Amino acid sequence: MSLNALINFAYIAAAIMFIFGLKMLSSPATARKGNLISAFGMFLAVIITLLDKSIISYEFIAIGIAAGSVIGFFAARLVAMTRMPEMVALFNGFGGIASLLVGWAVYHFTPEIPPFTAVTIFLSVIIGGITFTGSVVAFGKLSEYISGKPILFAGQHIVNAVLVIGSLVLGALYCLNPAGNYLIFSIIIVMSLILGILAVIPIGGADMPVVISLLNSYSGLAACAAGFVIQNNILIVAGALVGASGIILTQIMCKAMNRSLANVLFSGFGATSSKKQEGVQGEAKPLKVDDAYLILEAAQSVVVVPGYGLAVAQAQHALRELDELLEANGCEVRYAIHPVAGRMPGHMNVLLAEANVPYDKLIDMDNINPTMNTVDVCLVVGANDVVNPAAREDESSPIYGMPIINVDHAKLVFVLKRSMATGFAGVQNPLFFKENTRMIFGDAKETITGLVAGFKNN
């Protein structure tokens, strides 16, 4: 068997391992093993690539792999679970820049390439570049190095359109004559990097689940394009799997907000807060922690609705403690998870898993809503727009039509909140004024700790 055939057989094996790895991610019981299989597939693909005959020097490969492994390992070990969204965003970006660099390196090494290869290099550079800077901006927004608010400026759409059309025109020029157009190629790289920045700055913090999903998809597609450049099957298969995964997640996120992808990407949603809204009248009824404890003590069924505020307040461990005390008291505790709660798909699940909450207590929105009217107390912790009944009732509301968790159907709703401020969408929440709603003002962690103390002292 020739070496080339051996390498390609190994790639097939790696592809199978990726596929099984992803398949096993469909159940929490097998997911961890699935990830291991996938990692082993990657290991195999990398090792077998080192046998490639065109490789004549290993020192730089060794340097790159050593540096990358150390950085990657420590980043993965040290990152706090609440920082997971920005970590994933950053890793995404690194995948993107790697694809850009591969395209560039191939072109630099052999500028005399057929148009087909030139097209694939162009795609790998432009998608890779957008993924890189887009992810870096998303990272900045999520870690609050830059404002999480949408950044808008006059003529933004025009600038974007000019950049997109410009890069396509330059791309066409480049592909027609790759050997003589190094300058144009350099300009394309710069444009792709600017495009990535401009694409993500107008998107607000709470829309980040969509953006991260989309960038995830791009990083896969960039790998795919790089696969076409070097005509390598494994890059195409793996890249396509990731691309498809990102697209599906993007769709799920958009559907959960009842908004189109175009609306998320271009509208600067949430930029204008404190819109005047009609129909929200009445007085919010505040409740003291001690009184809240007495009600919880008598409750048979409690549902917790976590939101991004839970992550901000770092209240997940205190919450788990409260959960245990409630259960010891004979109360059933469940968690209702909205698909876009938090800053990335599944963010709340990871946060609660970190606090040792078993995953079978985390219930999807669609499964918990029908049971909501049997719930004694609904505890809303740091969530706002995803429990806003205006989405169901008020046709003039910007979030009208978005599927929500029907907390107002519970017998009693406790909203843990710092103040009466509006949520990300800048929409007033009529939930706060409902007959069965009580507001517990203050820091979520302190409030929950107070409730825990109530159970312990009595």
Place this chain on the structure above:
Amino acid sequence: METIAIYLGFILLLSIFLGFELISKVPSKLHTPLMSGANAISGITLVGAIISAGTGTDNRISVLLGTLAVTFATINVVGGYFVTDRMLAMFHKKETGGKK
């Protein structure tokens, strides 16, 4: 060239459909690990980067670009898999107790 393009296109198309089938079965509670796990897979660019970094030794810029690509892709791969494993280790059912 044409046959290769068609052949690679086929692979691309089938893989995308396979990806849709696989991913749509992943429950929402596993979406974060799915994303970071998929993210790690997208670091497969590493294979391309290795070839770029290892070929033209006399072409310094190519080697530099390739080495940078290897570094970034390795961070993506190693970091992605480890962080996914760390997350998945925390997921546990009732009464089994979680590893931390």
